[in-house]
Amino acid sequence: MSRVIWIVLDSVGMGEAPDAGDFGDIGCNTLGHIMEKFPSLKIPNLKSLGLGNIDGMMGIDPVEKPLASFGRLTEISAGKDTTTGHWEMIGIHTKTPFPTYPNGFPEEVIKAFVTKTGVPGVLCNSVASGTEVIKQFGDEHRLSGKPIIYTSADSVFQIACDESVYSVEQLYEMCEAAREILVGEHGVARVIARPFVKDIIKGYVRTPNRRDFSLKPDPENLLTEIMKSEYMKQEEGRILRKKQSVYAVGKIEDIFAGVGISDAVHTVSNDDGMVKTLEALDIVESGLIFTNLVEFDSTWGHRRDVVGYARGLEEFDVRLGELMKKMGRIGDKKSDDILVITADHGCDPTFKGTDHTREYVPFLIYGKKIYQGHNLGTLPTFADAGATVGELLGIPGSTKIGESHFMDLYTF
Structure with missing residues (x-):
């Protein structure tokens, strides 16, 4: 494999997780409740990938022939925050929750x-x-x-x-x-x-x-494994071995305190994040382009702005179409790029309070060599996404936890 583009739709959950009651989140459903309010939401590209085909998806009709493979991920770590969710994706199981201070700091x-x-x-x-x-x-x-x-x-x-x-x-x-x-x-x-x-x-x-x-994460994780790995490139008649890179877009670099990041660009909005992701396709030769789109969470989820959240999904979908088109052909060459879309937790803008919500998250995998319409079902940990990304980049066993679904997805 040459490149994976992994986009985290920050807070775009899809229904209460099995342990939602432990977090006071029975009844939450970020995507489902947005679709309840806006049943005619214009997200044709997400639908074409198979977002509505995922088990348990509410309010989004399935399509007959999804372009992607799809499933939903379950969080096992002791928390529903950004750091915990992202860390689990790359193979870090947070067993003890990070401290919180409901009465202020001592x-x-x-x-x-x-x-x-x-x-x-x-x-x-x-x-x-x-x-x-x-x-x-x-x-x-x-x-x-x-x-x-x-x-x-x-x-x-x-x-x-x-x-x-x-x-x-x-x-x-x-x-x-x-x-x-x-x-x-x-x-x-x-x-x-x-x-x-x-x-x-x-x-x-x-x-x-x-x-x-x-905080700095455990250095043994997917990102550091990618940076240690190599790919082969032909230059001037010679075969050269080069390191794969991890190119971080948005707050990814901050979430991992720079660990396992080779290059990074920060963003001011979701749209800026997608523009910089598109630009990264002209920069990164091999490895992972890892993008976080934070406005779903910070601007609309926490502020319980359902209208803004819905509009943000539509705006993302337009940029998603541009990305899918660019992935298909880079310059004058056909591309084997693979797109992965997930989330890190929920933040249901219709729910009580202003906190994150404990939810399943979508898992979409799309590319020329990825099976279309394959249902992965409900997967037991966010780390299954990271383990799969690792193997797609030629690095089996790249995470301490999680199972790769490479063999279920990849068409040789």
Whole structure:
């Protein structure tokens, strides 16, 4: 194989997982409930791949001849957050959940943060909505210079600062300091920079300069195995051995703290992520193009914006059509590229609260040499996706957990 394009539709779940009750998520269904609200949603490319053919899919009609193989994935790790979901995809089983702070961070953490960064104190230190917290504390932050510290139901330490008070670079330095503090029993999954500005008309609004500072994953994973692997290339009459690459698009680099990433580009929106994924096809010769489309989660899921979520799916589908077309022929050569589409958890915008939801996620695999219309059924772990991607790239046994379905999918 030469290349796999793996797109994670952040939070696009497809119905409550078997253990949803353990997470308070009985009745959640991100895709199903969006389709209930918008039954005529225009997603022809996703439908043509077989999204509606997946077992248990609600609200999307199956097609007679799906272009892709398809199934759904079950999460086994102890969490429903971005880090846990992505780590499981590449073969890391998180058995102990990352710590959360429903009552805010303890005094020793805040004191260490203030001492290490030299800031004059902090504001908030509680569970809060990211858009509301800057409205509530924005003025005081600008007057006092105290960063706004808040968390959510996820394992996150979030730092919000006005870019006119602290530059983006200074905010990132604060996050790096916090990351050094937040280890061991307080080892949150992510420290997140949340820069904002004051707009004359809209008031306080976030900027696209968010950045995540994650814990480092187990170095034995799919991504590092890909980077160690080689492919053969003919140049000037000689056969050369070259390393495969992992090209990260969006917040993938942040989620894995750079581990197993050879090149990365950050994005400001889903559409920017798809544009950069299309551009990556002209850059990456062999290996994995790994893309996260975060707006489904951050912009629409957590804010319970059903209309925005539905519109985002339609916009993605248009770009998906462009990607499928470009995959079929790169330059003047026919392409053997393989497309994989999954999600990392749910975030049902019709459900209670604003938290992620414990759901099955779709698994679509498409390419010239992939069987069309093969139903993989319900798979027991997200890691089955990673194990399959590894073998598609010529690396069997690339993950500690998960089973490859290469033999079920690939037409020799």
